[in-house]
Amino acid sequence: MSSEAIQVESNPQETVSAPERHGHDRGLLLIGLFKLGKAIFFFAIGAGALHFLHKDLGDSLIRLATALRFDPESRLISMAMAKVDLIDHHRLYEISIATFGYSALALTEGVGLMLEKTWAEYLTLGLTISFLPWELYELARRPSWFRLGLLIINLLVLAYLLWLLRRRKEPSSL
Structure with missing residues (x-):
């Protein structure tokens, strides 16, 4: 048995990859x-x-x-x-x-x-996108390191969620 697959006890024919079973x-x-x-x-x-x-x-x-x-x-x-x-x-x-x-x-x-939960990923994605114009406006109006930091954090969250959702939509290569 390879280290990348684990036999499921209830059905020996079924295999689950290790990250799907144990990792979050x-x-x-x-x-x-x-x-x-x-x-x-x-x-x-x-x-x-x-x-x-x-x-x-x-x-x-x-x-x-x-x-x-x-x-x-x-x-x-x-x-x-x-x-x-x-x-x-x-x-x-x-x-x-x-x-x-x-x-x-x-x-x-x-x-x-x-x-x-996938719905939470879409909710977070939508809310993050909806607040970006306001954050950009506030940063332009009164620039500060704090506002810039918040914008960068939200852009990183946005990029990660887009990457994650895109990766899940791609067909799995077995």
Whole structure:
């Protein structure tokens, strides 16, 4: 018996290649873990938004600045206060709903990819493609290493999924 084939005990005529029986796609696992991390991150943002729903955001920012030993009169804190003043309760509620929705979507992608479901690969492919124009716009508007890094990660995910799906469609050479 070769090292590339394993006899299946229930039917001795049937052989299964070793990678199909024991291996999981490490690329899908890595992408799935990345998506699960995003799900946790956005869930935390949604929970934070709900936590501050009926609180004074400006007062909370001043308390945080004081606790972190920032000067509450500094230019940075003044700029943050100007932005925080633009967020009302309704907008905070919208932020929480949107981030919970995105978190659920990322959770679905992550679990589906970790279970190596084809539908999850197509879902991730579609969502990744749909966010690329926005990422390119944001990178052009305000370039940063962080935005460039996110774009590169998403392009790598896109390339890997396209390669994987194309490879699966090719007829197997036996």
